[in-house]
Amino acid sequence: MNWKAIVGAVALLIVVVVGYLYVQEQRKAAEVAGAKEIVEASFVKDGTVATMRFVGMIEGPLDKVQDAVWGVERSSQMIESIKKSELQQQQGNQKTMLMQIKAGSLPLQQAIMVFTLEPESHTVKFKTTQSQAADLEGAYVLEAVGDRTRLTYEAKQTDKIAVPFPAGVLETASKEVFLNTVRGINKSLGAAPAPTAG
Numbered sequence: 001m002n003w004k005a006i007v008g009a010v011a012l013l014i015v016v017v018v019g020y021l022y023v024q025e026q027r028k029a030a031e032v033a034g035a036k037e038i039v040e041a042s043f044v045k046d047g048t049v050a051t052m053r054f055v056g057m058i059e060g061p062l063d064k065v066q067d068a069v070w071g072v073e074r075s076s077q078m079i080e081s082i083k084k085s086e087l088q089q090q091q092g093n094q095k096t097m098l099m100q101i102k103a104g105s106l107p108l109q110q111a112i113m114v115f116t117l118e119p120e121s122h123t124v125k126f127k128t129t130q131s132q133a134a135d136l137e138g139a140y141v142l143e144a145v146g147d148r149t150r151l152t153y154e155a156k157q158t159d160k161i162a163v164p165f166p167a168g169v170l171e172t173a174s175k176e177v178f179l180n181t182v183r184g185i186n187k188s189l190g191a192a193p194a195p196t197a198g
Contacts, residue, residue: 037182041175045167048159052174056182058149060189062122062142065149068185069124069140070117072097078184081177083108093117096129103180104173106165109133126155133161151185153178 040055058065068078072095076085084100095115102108111131117124122142128135138155157170 035175035179037179037186038175043167043171043174045170050157050159050167050170050174052153052155052157052171054153054175054178056151056153056178057145058151058182058185058189060149060186061147062144062149064189065151065185066117066119066122066124066142068188069142069151070115072115072124075181075184076100078188079177080180080184082180084110088112093119101177103176105169106173111136131160133165134159151182153181 037056038054039057040053042054043050043052045051060068073085073087075082081101081103082099083102084098086098087095088098089096093116097113097115098110099113100108100110109132111128113126113128113136115124115126123139125139127137135158136155138153141152141154143150143152155174157174159165
């Protein structure tokens, strides 16, 4: 085989792989966009900073949902996107966690995060203290709505890498993690998960 044939074969392989990843990303984006568990969603990326807000409804009372959200060390057992949730340290209403998250077409992300429970306001704040690709800071805010609970996720993510991921890829991955969080909490509380889109 001459070098032109080798270069051509490599170029063809790259096109096939990129095409496959693009199709997978579009499929995942459509699935997440149609999810009934997300009742509100906004995502804006400006340069290296993404600001997001997702709202979902949990089929359970506020106190039980707060316990599930605050039980972040069990999240890898409940939430499909979270591959590891290892408690490093706990002091009062603050937990330091080693987290590994895999969502969308993004590579596995690992971070040390601090979670803080504010029980009076039904809020769990979080912030990365060590991370690979991006810093994340935000909160889960819970609100009783009859016998259900509204879960609002608000966060700001700041890229740390020289070549940031495209906004569409980040939006899909962020929505996927939130969707899996809502589904995981519902499942842990014994609620039947809503049907998936598509």
